[in-house]
Amino acid sequence: MSSxxxxxxxxxxxxxxxxxxxxxxxxxxQQADGLEAAVAAVAAALKADPAxxxxxxxxxxxxxxxxxxxxxxxxxxxSWTEARRLAAALAPDETGLAGPCEVWLDAAxxxxxxxxxxxxxxxxxxxxxxxxxxxxxxxxxQPWWTAAIARALDERAALSRIVVAEPESLVVLAGRDAxxxxxATCAPLPSPExxxxxxxxxxxxxxxxxxxxxRVALSSGAGLTDAVMEPWA
Amino acid sequence: xxRIEVDFxxxxxxxxxxxxxxxxxxxxxxxLAAWGWTLRADAAGxxxxxxxxxxxxxxxxxxxxxxxxxxAQPPPVYAADAHAALRLQRVPIDAALASLESVATxxxxxxxxxxxxxxxxxxxxxxFSTYEALLKxxxxxxxxxxxxxWILATAQGTAQGASGRPIALIVSRWRKLD
Numbered sequence: 157m158s159s160x161x162x163x164x165x166x167x168x169x170x171x172x173x174x175x176x177x178x179x180x181x182x183x184x185x186q187q188a189d190g191l192e193a194a195v196a197a198v199a200a201a202l203k204a205d206p207a208x209x210x211x212x213x214x215x216x217x218x219x220x221x222x223x224x225x226x227x228x229x230x231x232x233x234x235s236w237t238e239a240r241r242l243a244a245a246l247a248p249d250e251t252g253l254a255g256p257c258e259v260w261l262d263a264a265x266x267x268x269x270x271x272x273x274x275x276x277x278x279x280x281x282x283x284x285x286x287x288x289x290x291x292x293x294x295x296x297x298q299p300w301w302t303a304a305i306a307r308a309l310d311e312r313a314a315l316s317r318i319v320v321a322e323p324e325s326l327v328v329l330a331g332r333d334a335x336x337x338x339x340a341t342c343a344p345l346p347s348p349e350x351x352x353x354x355x356x357x358x359x360x361x362x363x364x365x366x367x368x369x370x371r372v373a374l375s376s377g378a379g380l381t382d383a384v385m386e387p388w389a
Numbered sequence: 390x391x392r393i394e395v396d397f398x399x400x401x402x403x404x405x406x407x408x409x410x411x412x413x414x415x416x417x418x419x420x421l422a423a424w425g426w427t428l429r430a431d432a433a434g435x436x437x438x439x440x441x442x443x444x445x446x447x448x449x450x451x452x453x454x455x456x457x458x459x460x461a462q463p464p465p466v467y468a469a470d471a472h473a474a475l476r477l478q479r480v481p482i483d484a485a486l487a488s489l490e491s492v493a494t495x496x497x498x499x500x501x502x503x504x505x506x507x508x509x510x511x512x513x514x515x516x517f518s519t520y521e522a523l524l525k526x527x528x529x530x531x532x533x534x535x536x537x538x539w540i541l542a543t544a545q546g547t548a549q550g551a552s553g554r555p556i557a558l559i560v561s562r563w564r565k566l567d
Contacts, residue, residue: 260395297398334391
């Protein structure tokens with residue numbers, strides 16, 4: 157058997173479920189009891205594959221792990237570092253994440269609201285620690301809903317609002333042109349009735365009833381590229 | 390709405406190999422800079438030498454032009470005498486006199502020698518007793534010469550010298566000896 161690198165290995169990591177695919181194989185889904193167990197399952201599967209020579213994996217983070225939020229404009233900020241520190245301080249309250257967060261900030265003109273994406277520092281360190289223990293290296297660590305937005309924009313360039321439904325979260329984003337105006341995350345995912353109520357409340361409170369909308373739904377057992385897209389009325 | 394490029398992965402710090410390559414590149418850059426500096430210094434030296442050569446060439450050209458200017462000036466008053474002296478110096482007087490002294494013919498007596506530097510000729514006036522002796526004297530003078538250097542210009546039996554003998558004029562040209 158010829159040994160090959162694992163550049164094509166991908167994994168979707170959440171708190172309660174995990175999925176992976178090595179090369180052209182179909183996606184493998186598995187229930188998990190927490191983030192550490194989910195990452196360990198991916199690493200073990202990668203190490204168990206005899207065709208993998210250099211275990212590397214690109215991670216897609218579930219919406220419950222990496223959550224978007226809007227950082228309001230704050231006068232008096234003098235540097236990008238200050239803006240990131242402010243966003244990191246706002247992230248737990250704005251996203252519902254617990255504990256210290258690391259934040260990615262979108263580029264935006266001064267004086268405008270900017271999109272931020274937060275991940276708990278502890279969650280990121282857990283992922284890195286478990287992978288390192290197994291000798292696996294992460295080549296990427298991106299929220300899966302960003303891939304869903306990119307695919308939706310390929311379908312509809314004039315898209316102004318989107319809801320991304322994942323197995324354990326709902327992510328809502330709205331904006332026009334290149335500026336995001338609203339972001340919200342519902343995680344963990346409640347019952348379908350409660351999730352629908354949360355979505356309706358969010359639409360009303362954030363004023364997202366108007367505009368070209370799309371709903372992207374990822375279900376357990378399906379491939380990440382097989383997410384269902386349908387208009388969001 | 391737009392695409393979002395978020396990536397929380399932490400890139401691993403560069404390893405020893407990376408640092409080694411970086412140090413090598415830095416050393417190479419420093420070496421290149423030093424080499425470039427040396428080349429610059431060499432080029433400056435060559436440039437200075439070329440400038441010096443140009444200056445010398447200009448000076449030579451200037452000097453040559455001055456010489457041309459001097460040549461165009463009217464000759465000095467002593468030029469004619471100098472040229473005459475030069476021409477006289479170029480006439481082999483010693484050879485002509487040695488030629489005359491080496492020949493002694495009975496019946497022929499040289500009475501005057503006139504050396505002309507203008508046309509490099511030597512005129513010898515002789516008194517002779519007979520034409521036969523005169524011809525014998527000419528043959529002795531021209532003996533061994535590739536061509537007849539000495540020629541008889543005039544021989545006048547009526548024009549007598551101080552001794553009452555006829556006078557002849559013998560001419561030789563010495564230009565070819567130059």
